[in-house]
Amino acid sequence: MEPIIADTFARMTRRQMFGQSATGLGLAALATLLGEETQAADKKPGQPGLPGLPHHAAKADRMIYLWQGGGPSHLDLYDPKPTLEKFKLQDLPESVRGTTRLSTMTSGYKKWPVVPAIKPYKKWGKSGLEISTLLPNIGSIADDICVVRSMNTEAVNHAPGVTFFLTGSQVPGRPSMGAWVTYGLGSAAAELPAFVVMTSSDKTRSCGQLFYDYYWGSGFLPSKYQGTRFRAVGDPVPYLNNPAGVSPEGRRKLLDGLQELNQQHLAEYGDPEIDTRISQYEMAFQMQSSVPGLLDFSNEPKHILEMYGPQVHEPGTYARHCLIARRLLERGTRFVQLMHSGWDQHGNLYTQLEGQCQDTDQPSAALVKDLKRLGLLDKTLVVWGGEFGRTPFGQGPAEKPNGRDHFGRAFSLWMAGGGVKGGHVHGETDEWAWNIVKDPVHVHDHQATILHLLGIDHTRLTYRYQGRQFRLTDIHGNVVRGVMS
Structure with missing residues (x-):
């Protein structure tokens, strides 16, 4: 199966899947399996690639x-x-x-x-x-x-x-x-x-x-x-530093709350740009310490x-x-x-x-x-x-x-x-x-x-x-x- 198709299924909600497909429960089972595979890949450090690559x-x-x-x-x-x-x-x-x-x-x-x-x-x-x-x-x-x-x-x-x-x-x-x-x-x-x-x-x-x-x-x-x-x-990188009066601990707490809201939004709509928003916020936080050392x-x-x-x-x-x-x-x-x-x-x-x-x-x-x-x-x-x-x-x-x-x-x-x-x-x-x-x-x-x-x-x-x-x-x-x- 093409990686992009697998990625699409993994991002579908239950309502979207039944509403957009004609294959019903068979597709639901496939999406579940693909979702488990995607979750396993997401646990790898860094940014994971597509299944089957290289x-x-x-x-x-x-x-x-x-x-x-x-x-x-x-x-x-x-x-x-x-x-x-x-x-x-x-x-x-x-x-x-x-x-x-x-x-x-x-x-x-x-x-x-x-x-x-x-x-x-x-x-x-x-x-x-x-x-x-x-x-x-x-x-x-x-x-x-x-x-x-x-x-x-x-x-x-x-x-x-x-x-x-x-x-x-x-x-x-x-x-x-x-x-x-x-x-x-x-x-x-x-x-x-x-x-x-x-x-x-x-x-x-x-x-x-x-x-x-x-x-x-x-x-x-x-x-x-x-x-x-x-x-x-x-x-x-613009806006990498915290504003005056905002501590790293405060920024971490803010991002955790924001990520929770974005995850709920992602689960509901399956929009890959929401996933991008989540990963980019987290990357920006990590870069606050990594870029100065670089x-x-x-x-x-x-x-x-x-x-x-x-x-x-x-x-x-x-x-x-x-x-x-x-x-x-x-x-x-x-x-x-x-x-x-x-x-x-x-x-x-x-x-x-x-x-x-x-x-x-x-x-x-x-x-x-x-x-x-x-x-x-x-x-x-x-x-x-x-x-x-x-x-x-x-x-x-x-x-x-x-x-x-x-x-x-x-x-x-x-x-x-x-x-x-x-x-x-x-x-x-x-x-x-x-x-x-x-x-x-x-x-x-x-x-x-x-x-x-x-x-x-x-x-x-x-x-x-x-x-x-x-x-x-x-x-x-x-x-x-x-x-x-």
Whole structure:
């Protein structure tokens, strides 16, 4: 039986069940059995997942998505193409361009000047993985990461591209990946949310993208599965502290009374949002003690803080969020989503890209090293990437282009940790980095692979909404076995 059907029966009252069903006492007996199963699951610490999950042995039991908003240039970072240097400032051949869909910023161009990588590449580690010298710290973990050079998407603009990656649809309204994962698997964290989100931007905010709530929303899933956003300044979670004159004991007594009323209401109406209200009130109370400890770095060794870089001490920075993420993961949080904007270099490629790498390179590598040091990397899936890549031709004056446009036909991201083949390149593009010539990976394939590594069959984690069974990958997606160890 589908988990959502079981959950629906478990929440039905006796009156609702007889009123809405035609199977009478047989269904009543089934609902009783399912109710007993649900009650048993509810006794587990943290937030329980669905019965029957994981579907198979998981390679990873937690995940962090290092989201690089704006479209990192794969040509300048992860996919070396000597041909671009040879044809510098010459027009990209029409035979290569074809009828590829581009953004309106360059779709009507008359000149297509080729722009090679702005910095040289280097072979890193025992694997000899080629990564730009703009990313020396990520280069230092080359043997732990798998670079996927054959990603592709239909999206050509930011919001649809991000929405597609994180919810499976270019149109807002679907549950986010983190919501699907926590809905299916739950969380071992009793005092922290199962799904946490933190956002940051480049220092100059010269090309920052907006981060919309639906990037971590629950869509049509119960809202208790949406991500909890930690704010960059002030209290990380609003209204977490007690008002003046209210003691912890008084707040506990108030919540107990409120929970009793909500439980009565839930028993009468079976509304899953009442269940959400109960769990969120309790989580807020637990976080009053857990969050201050989470953000207290006084017990972190000096060399660990230095590993993340000087910005680790600055609230709201990507570096600080990387360290907080590691602390969340080791405390049982299931899914962490760090979203950092600043990769949208249309007219400042030669200045902004290097600065963006300086902000994110060291903390990203430090997180992987730190997880490995603690013995957590083997069971933690780490993904670094954005909504698309950038064009091999330049934007701006044809004789001196200074930017790159959005490009979803072929681009790169990397993965590390639980079940991922380290020191490996998956997929290949042509000499212009325009067409994929080997092992293409679509967005839905990427999503199916993430779920598989977490022990989830992407075709079986579904939720019935408006008469249809929905899933993260819609009706698409194939697991990419080539990235797995």
